Amino acid sequence: MADDISKLTEEVDKLALELMVVEPTDLMGLGSLLQQLELIEGISVACNLAPIGALAAACRKVVEKAILNELEDIEKGFDLVGKGIELIQKHLTNPSQPQPLDAGNSFWKEMETLEGISIPEGLEKTPEVAPPLKEGLDLTESGEVYSDFISEATEHLEAIELNIISLEQAPHDKEHINSVFRAFHTIKGVSGFLNLQKINKFSHAVESLLDEARNEKLSITREIIDFILEAVDLLKNMISDLKGPGRPDPSRFDIEPYTAKIRHLQQCEACDSVPSTEGATPTDTPHASSQAADRNTNTVRIPPPASDSLPEASREQKKGDPGSATVKVDTQKLDNLIDMVGELVIAQSLVQQNPVFSAINNQKLCRDISQLKRITSELQKASMSLRMIPVRQTFQKMVRVVRDLCNKSGKKADLMIAGEDTEIDRSMVDALYDPLVHMMRNAVDHGIETPEKRRERGKSETGRIDLRAYQKGSHIVIEIEDDGQGLDRTKILKKAREKGLISGENGLSDHQIDNLIFEAGFSTADKVTDVSGRGVGMDVVKQAFEKLKGKVEIFSTEGAGCRFVMLVPLTLAIVDGVQVKVGEEQYIIPSVFIRETLRPRENDIVKIHDREEVLKVRNTLLPIVRLHDLFGVTPRKHDPWEALIVVTECNGQQKGLMIDDLVGKQEVVIKNLGETLEGVKGLSGATILGDGRVGLILDVHGIFEIAHAA
Numbered sequence: 005m006a007d008d009i010s011k012l013t014e015e016v017d018k019l020a021l022e023l024m025v026v027e028p029t030d031l032m033g034l035g036s037l038l039q040q041l042e043l044i045e046g047i048s049v050a051c052n053l054a055p056i057g058a059l060a061a062a063c064r065k066v067v068e069k070a071i072l073n074e075l076e077d078i079e080k081g082f083d084l085v086g087k088g089i090e091l092i093q094k095h096l097t098n099p100s101q102p103q104p105l106d107a108g109n110s111f112w113k114e115m116e117t118l119e120g121i122s123i124p125e126g127l128e129k130t131p132e133v134a135p136p137l138k139e140g141l142d143l144t145e146s147g148e149v150y151s152d153f154i155s156e157a158t159e160h161l162e163a164i165e166l167n168i169i170s171l172e173q174a175p176h177d178k179e180h181i182n183s184v185f186r187a188f189h190t191i192k193g194v195s196g197f198l199n200l201q202k203i204n205k206f207s208h209a210v211e212s213l214l215d216e217a218r219n220e221k222l223s224i225t226r227e228i229i230d231f232i233l234e235a236v237d238l239l240k241n242m243i244s245d246l247k248g249p250g251r252p253d254p255s256r257f258d259i260e261p262y263t264a265k266i267r268h269l270q271q272c273e274a275c276d277s278v279p280s281t282e283g284a285t286p287t288d289t290p291h292a293s294s295q296a297a298d299r300n301t302n303t304v305r306i307p308p309p310a311s312d313s314l315p316e317a318s319r320e321q322k323k324g325d326p327g328s329a330t331v332k333v334d335t336q337k338l339d340n341l342i343d344m345v346g347e348l349v350i351a352q353s354l355v356q357q358n359p360v361f362s363a364i365n366n367q368k369l370c371r372d373i374s375q376l377k378r379i380t381s382e383l384q385k386a387s388m389s390l391r392m393i394p395v396r397q398t399f400q401k402m403v404r405v406v407r408d409l410c411n412k413s414g415k416k417a418d419l420m421i422a423g424e425d426t427e428i429d430r431s432m433v434d435a436l437y438d439p440l441v442h443m444m445r446n447a448v449d450h451g452i453e454t455p456e457k458r459r460e461r462g463k464s465e466t467g468r469i470d471l472r473a474y475q476k477g478s479h480i481v482i483e484i485e486d487d488g489q490g491l492d493r494t495k496i497l498k499k500a501r502e503k504g505l506i507s508g509e510n511g512l513s514d515h516q517i518d519n520l521i522f523e524a525g526f527s528t529a530d531k532v533t534d535v536s537g538r539g540v541g542m543d544v545v546k547q548a549f550e551k552l553k554g555k556v557e558i559f560s561t562e563g564a565g566c567r568f569v570m571l572v573p574l575t576l577a578i579v580d581g582v583q584v585k586v587g588e589e590q591y592i593i594p595s596v597f598i599r600e601t602l603r604p605r606e607n608d609i610v611k612i613h614d615r616e617e618v619l620k621v622r623n624t625l626l627p628i629v630r631l632h633d634l635f636g637v638t639p640r641k642h643d644p645w646e647a648l649i650v651v652t653e654c655n656g657q658q659k660g661l662m663i664d665d666l667v668g669k670q671e672v673v674i675k676n677l678g679e680t681l682e683g684v685k686g687l688s689g690a691t692i693l694g695d696g697r698v699g700l701i702l703d704v705h706g707i708f709e710i711a712h713a714a
Contacts, residue, residue: 012047012056013096015040020089028070028078029332031152032160035194036186037085038067044092056092062115063088071197080114087111150246153194157243160187161236162397165404168232173302175224184232185214191239203242206259209266210235216270231265233404238262302416335430338390342577345387346673350692352380357694388575392427395473395482398436399424402444402471409448416465417452422472428480429575432552436482436572439548443484443568444469446542451488451566461563463487478573478580478671479554479596485567491560493517499526518558519656522546546655550705553579553594553688555654571596579674579689579701583667584650587637590699591663592672592691597704599651599658601666606645619649619660626651628660629711634686640664654704659711661702674701685710 019040026033041064048057063085066075075081091111164187171180188211195203210232216222242257355361356373399421406419428436452467459465470485493514500506500520520526524543549556554572573579573596581592582601608620609628617628628649632639641647641664649660672691681687685706693699 009051009096012044012051012053015044015047016089016092016096019044020093023082023086023089028082031071032156032190032194034067034071035153035197036190038064038071038197039189039193041067053095055095059088059092059111062112066115068197071194084111084115087114150198153198154243154246157191157194158240160191161240161243162401163187164236165233166400168229168236169403169407171224172226172229178218181214181217181224185211185218188214200246202257202259203239206235206242206262207239209259209263213266213269222270228269231262231269233408235262333390342387342391345384346577349380349384349673352377353694354692354696388577389427391429391431391575391577393430393433394425394427395433395436395480396424398433398440399471399473401437402440405441405444406448406469409445413448414454415448415452415467416455417448417467417469420468420470420472422470423474426473426475426480427574428473428572429577431576432572435548435552439545439570440471440482440484442542442545444471447484447486447488447566451486451490453489457489475574476571479571480574482570482572483567484570485565487565490562490564490566491518491521491558492562496520514560515558515656518560521558522556522655552576553596555596557656577674578671579691580669580671581701582650582669583672583693583699584648584663585665585667586631586635586663587639589635589637590667590693590697591631592699592701593650593652593661594688594701594704595669597652597654599653601648601650603648604645606643609644617644619644621651621660624658626658626660627711628662629707630662632662634707634710652704652707654708657708659708661707672699672701 019037022033022037022040026037028034041060045057045060045064048054048060066081066085069075070078070081088111164184167180167183167187171177171184174180188207192204192207192211195207213222213228214232217224217228222228238257238259245257356377361373402421403419406417409415410417447469452469453461453463455465458467468487470483473480473482475481496517497506497512497520500523503523503526505520505523505526506512521542522545526542546556549570549572552572553576554570557569557571558566559569560566573594579592579594580596581594582598584591584593602621604619610618610620610625612618617630618625619628620626626649628644630639631637639647644662648663648666650663651658651660672693674689675691677684677687677690686703687700687706688703689701691699691701
């Protein structure tokens, strides 16, 4: 009995602390409160402490209604929960008085007006425990609650992955153990309330394992780390299954092999063999955990980056106040707001450049229009910032990826992350995940050598992979650099000739040879493994960044390592470009692809085989692309030495785009071309120019492909 009272006191104190920090809109936090109240209610029933049981049951009902968004006055509801916890603490402090009647009666009267809960008669009978929810709860009745659960549970699982890697490096760190424990505890609480029985049962089993580690009854071993990551993968699949149409089928997830493994780990802490869960449940995540042959290796570490190692632009990124309040907004509403602000910017520009307005000589009107332009510009920047989120979440996922890749390949690597507070458009964050996974796979499998080879080359056994991000102008730069063996250009040329990509040496530069790895189906792996060798990877990276209107550059030194530099725009809603004229038409060339603009001399123009025009620029022959021929436009200037040449670069190649004139550099709002013109090569979108006309945004990738085919 004394142990139960002690346990009850501990749980009540913990509940009081949680109530102080939880927000009324925090679904996962409310779920944790609910779990604590259910536990207190259960202990009080077992100990025959009716007043405490009644108070806990009343508070539980308030929290349940808060989760279901059924409280009209949520602040009053939380105040009453706080009063109820205070009454429980008073009773535990002075058990000789079952309950202060005045305070008790006041509490119950307020509770009755808020939630219609009747006052228990004498508070002497055992409180009625809520019956369990029926099997097969209709998800359509609480769609918003389930949606919030899926979102926040996914965030908790991603946080577990990051903390578990840190725990692997410091197995006795209580803070890391508690962080992982709390995440499983919260998922268990909310899933139980929502009647997600398999998720609840499995997360409870993992929580019990971690609870023993918290109480120092179990040591954190490599087997436990591997198992928790397997458990995360399983829970991800179970939670992802809730997103599907109709009612999810939990029967396809077999948790028995996992719970058997938990029992084995609990029974034999120092065991040498652990039952496998392989084949128990389909795992769809791209970085599924696997058992490592050498369980004593510490395969991946994440040393904190030095502040002076960050690029200057990264340190200038705006960081949010961790104590600031946040509001969840439907993304569709946010997108509509940004679209309307874009329309406002276009409308303001149309008014300002209207010939009628230009003819009015009124200083006050000009000042007012200038003020309107400043406000519109600031409003556009503010609305765009609403879409910006840090790349932290995507970068942190790479920790798990590198760990699993090192496990499978038997290599060692330090992952250094810098600039994770750099912000990027939320629509691009998910799109970056797959290419980054491929880049990490490339760095571990092709870049970092085995410990034996690194020793032979006088290197540390543990390789280093740097993942960093920073802002440069209107673009985000993401760099992945390793200190491995670099690109083997001899091997690349050999494979390229075997695949018919090139004939002979072809006089390719190192930069052009390096870019051959982006060709579809290209791989230098000697054999196919579950890590690489299938010829699928770097071409996916290239396509992904082309789709994001970005580019990838390679810098490699044989034997010393390789660096990939990826540039993507801050947002896909606005493009920073140069406005040019060809005949009567105006086009926008994205500035990320522009190297320089020049007016050639007549003797610098050379024709090859009387067909292809090239421009001699600093001892380099630059192919010329006449945009007026490409788009069927009548130009004002027919000879290159009368026109201007915009030198553009894409995938290691350069071409000169011939134009009539430059209008200027500006940011423009991107408009889709629509379904009819969506697949047209050479065009990536359109914009409304200041004079009200439509300007086409050029797709440099597509133009290069058209020119190459011609």
